[in-house]
Amino acid sequence: MASTSSLALSQALLTRTISQNGSENRVSVPAFSGLKATSPRTIATVRRSVSTSSHSLRPTLVCAAAVEAIETTTDSSLVDKSVNTIRFLAIDAVEKAKSGHPGLPMGCAPMSHILYDEFMRYNPKNPYWFNRDRFVLSAGHGCMLHYALLHLAGYDSVREEDLKSFRQWGSKTPGHPENFETPGVEVTTGPLGQGIANAVGLALAEKHLAARFNKPDNEIVDHYTYSILGDGCQMEGISNEVCSLAGHWGLGKLIAFYDDNHISIDGDTNIAFTESVDKRFEALGWHVIWVKNGNNGYDEIRAAIREAKAVKDKPTLIKVTTTIGYGSPNKANSYSVHGAALGEKEVEATRNNLRWPYEPFQVPEDVKSHWSRHTTEGAALEADWSAKFAAYEKKYPEEAAELISIISGELPAGWENALPTYTPESPGDATRNLSQQCLNALAKVMPGFLGGSADLASSNMTLLKAFGNFQKDTPKERNLRFGVREHGMGAICNGIALHSPGFIPYCATFFVFTDYMRAAMRISALSEAGVIYVMTHDSIGLGEDGPTHQPIEHLSSFRAMPNIMMFRPADGNETAGAYKIAVTKRKTPSVLALSRQNLPQLPGTSIESVEKGGYTVSNNSTGNKPDVILIGTGSELEIAAQAAEELRKEGKTVRVVSFVCWELFDEQSNAYKESVLPSDVSARVSIEAGSTFGWGKIVGGKGKSIGIDTFGASAPTGKLYKEFGITVEAMVDAANSLI
């Protein structure tokens, strides 16, 4: 494909996309690309139906001069009008829904108007154009701001009827921004602080790609990442984590607007938030600008954005002091305008106050006309870039092929052959080490594979040996060094994953510290970001570090979470099998729970079997009716296998089942499930060094589950297994009590 033209490429990608629509549910390759806007939904989770729109593949060709015109300044009375249009679209939609957050859109309308109308580069008719500027509304509750902007800019995802069905069942305008519902929305925000973290990930992705692919004569990767965050985002610890990293990494093309409105839900921020945000960001290595009049200071805002763009080696925070609910005579500058409809009377008062004679949801003709140029200009931007890409591809075919892979998400042919396989004779090893073999094998064949650990690279075994560290001055490298910032790490990886479908980010810490990053992991699952979570030290098997470090309830807690796969591989083949699926399912994140301690390579495991989630590892019964079924996962599958040996010596027929991924087993046919766990066999024993919560469904009312339902303890591993009763003897006894 490396030598095809850009157009041929587009068509090839389209063909691929269409052919995948019929592919197996949840195993589809992601269908976004830089060159088309078709977005088939093939997720397993049930949601309300969303129509998929298909747009023109070939952008209209417009001269490049038009592109440059975007940054020119507009007549200020028209700006006033456009800003008020944004305000009233938000007011009207919230009023109609009788629910929502009008305050932020009313305050942030000026900065966001200038940003979307004068600075940002995008193509409304192809929201997935690769080289677009990214925008993240970190203060996601103010989503009507973003919907209003997308509407004015000409995105088909937010038409007038969508604004009118704000927060209603099946609409494209849900109560918080959801990337999987609304093209033009890059990530899913609402939980505070996540968005700015996603923005850091998006900016990291751009910096990385630019360093890898740009040439002196062709800067094929070149976009900004903008974000608006509020006081709430600023208070959340995650924002400090990621902004510290953004400063460290020198993400010069990240520009964040801080909506400094002094109001949060509990009232004036002075009741809980009196730090100096400016100074903190300077300490974090950011360039900081203060726009004192965010309500009307259009030129101040413009100047600030220009200054921010001129600072290349640091991210910029533009603190914009605004009035929440600006324009509402009785509710502006108070918490009452934050999260509730203004009410009929106050809407009327605001209309009078801002001299707004228009009907609800009406966009004045001159405003409409002013914004209409973005459709042609956006098409021109994309066409310009496509031409640039064609030249790039001709001159740098190898690099272009890699970049296409990242843009399209198409996995390289035969990539799965890179995964290592094992026989029972292969040396035993900790699954964290086996995981490292997979990570390194995959990074070699996948151009978009990158990641790292939260300061535990040498414990999580996550270093990519063929690459150096992604740093401020070495951004083309692929080892990310997150420091001890688990929450920020997860959310940054969401941003990377959602930058381009071919990015496959992984991140790592001890399994127990998923507690620190759970909010980001849930958003991976919700927003269909196929992040791979490499979680080592997955049980009391980590030993002496004790109960603060020993996961107990964590397996259960992820098995209960929608649209995330919880893998607990037992050996090398299962580890490779878990990676195979994790890489394939780009819209479902994966968690791999991996052992610190050595484990043997077991007979009966295989990469392919992992796809079934649960499967028979060994069996000495006939007719699908063993005396007992022993079920294990991860490090305890070995114990189940040993217990089976003991029981077979006693003459029993025993089946051993590996339950490596419950979610995948759930997806299998009833016939397959019956072939593994026949309903006639009620004698079932499970073993897992974690909570037994949830196992009742697998072992049934008459089965037994061996596990740990208390916290662990500090002692050597062997001692812990014995004291907590995770032993062959316990399993044999339990089995015999049921036969």
Next chain:
Amino acid sequence: MASTSSLALSQALLTRTISQNGSENRVSVPAFSGLKATSPRTIATVRRSVSTSSHSLRPTLVCAAAVEAIETTTDSSLVDKSVNTIRFLAIDAVEKAKSGHPGLPMGCAPMSHILYDEFMRYNPKNPYWFNRDRFVLSAGHGCMLHYALLHLAGYDSVREEDLKSFRQWGSKTPGHPENFETPGVEVTTGPLGQGIANAVGLALAEKHLAARFNKPDNEIVDHYTYSILGDGCQMEGISNEVCSLAGHWGLGKLIAFYDDNHISIDGDTNIAFTESVDKRFEALGWHVIWVKNGNNGYDEIRAAIREAKAVKDKPTLIKVTTTIGYGSPNKANSYSVHGAALGEKEVEATRNNLRWPYEPFQVPEDVKSHWSRHTTEGAALEADWSAKFAAYEKKYPEEAAELISIISGELPAGWENALPTYTPESPGDATRNLSQQCLNALAKVMPGFLGGSADLASSNMTLLKAFGNFQKDTPKERNLRFGVREHGMGAICNGIALHSPGFIPYCATFFVFTDYMRAAMRISALSEAGVIYVMTHDSIGLGEDGPTHQPIEHLSSFRAMPNIMMFRPADGNETAGAYKIAVTKRKTPSVLALSRQNLPQLPGTSIESVEKGGYTVSNNSTGNKPDVILIGTGSELEIAAQAAEELRKEGKTVRVVSFVCWELFDEQSNAYKESVLPSDVSARVSIEAGSTFGWGKIVGGKGKSIGIDTFGASAPTGKLYKEFGITVEAMVDAANSLI
């Protein structure tokens, strides 16, 4: 009790403690007090046995002059020797365990020696003396530092044999500091950033009590809170959250040492952490001091602590630049000394380098003798305070009675009568509103009841109407304003709860945002901190805010966590019942999942029934054999009740069971369980607007669970219930399919 003398009080408390040892498991009143050191363990979770030690009740009386002597400076060669003793105790213990973290203790020995030997006020023979200075090792992996200090200071919890059994089964010296194992350890640390957050909670508790109880002539509450935190703690978002609050609150008696050693597990901190910590803390409102020579600059350290103590209106960060693994010729200043034993050869080299001729675990006689004064001086400190308390009690009997309640944890007689009760005729209401009635009722009768929300007070309904806001200048008030900092909030509450047994902190946010604070909640459970988590908006019932705000898997995820009670009350009586147990069980935290939407007061519920966890609400069968059992929780109990009505109209016998707290039901006798869920009745249907994960065990192999195993959606509540099938019709159909 208000008029008894201090000694009589001690005896009364002791008597109470002893009588409680025979009380019902998990419902014991906490037994710590300011005046004794007996620590009976009555938790329900199974852990290795820990002997309870009983110490002298009456401290030896020593003249007050001795107390003052503590702050004098010691001959510097003896300081060297004591500092090296600490280093080698850490080295030797880690070496013997072949596991642990020697680097931090070797680097932090100087500052911690000076702190524990020259500044801190404590009584080694009564680790629970109320007015002691608190110390928190936030960088908990360096726990051998703390164990060495406790050993030298004369704490009976860490004798030589305890040091020798570091990180072994059943020892008092586990791999990370655990307050429930080792008297002298205030809180449980290890997960980074938690400790400094706990320290903020401890300092808040002191400031609050001092403001409430101190008199111009008698400052009965007066202690400092010290903490050591490392680079890892600094990187974690939680530390920024809580340090922002500490600055906002002006916690002048909080003094944190930042072990600035430039090394974390992944190597030099310059790979991920190049911000200016000093400037960030200044931005957060802290006083910042830099000790450049933390390895030998004893006088610099002393001067810094004195300066910190002199700054009354701000917390102080003392940045102490140290060398990790100081003294090790080949491993100092590298990550290799962070988290592994030095190895025999390097231990020898370090002994030579530091000219240390002593045997492993040996404390030189002059060092021993130097530290021995802390036993008498500590007793004198306590005696001095006890005398002060006796005078206080005489002059201010009412205040003294309140303070005694907070110190002892003894609940006021008849407190439970304050809880509201309801009849089916009482107006329906959201359980979040009913919760507010309970909070306000309890705050009136409980002197140590206080708390707040993470910027959602008006949504969580958590304001205490009789009190103002705890702020820098109004610290005696009881409404805490945490800002949007869920993680920090939870960990601060852990610190408050563990300051004194009579503190009952609650904290609040939307239930889905437990994801942000789960690491702190797990430490509540592990460290036996009876925090009450008030979690509102507990399902899709919150409506339009959509899937980012709608909990699905959260109930399951807490049911799987050890030693935490997950309540989902259905109405007023169940809400009051949940609070009753939450308040009583001081060593087990509680989570209350509460509705945003209005619910009716149901017939058949009661405060008392909640204690059983699951109970029959209505029943028209005889002989414990209904045709079907319908099980619900929270907002869905009403649906179960309505479905029962429908089915009864059809002539079926139906039992309705409320499953308000699974953990409590688990604790009931088999006979009781059988009376609620007879094993003969396999026709069981559960309904809950959340994940069905875990319900298999309750409804059995032949039952059905109605729930939501995907993410929610943005729409009005009624529409969501209908679309997700959480309806009376669905329950009736499911029941009929089983009968």
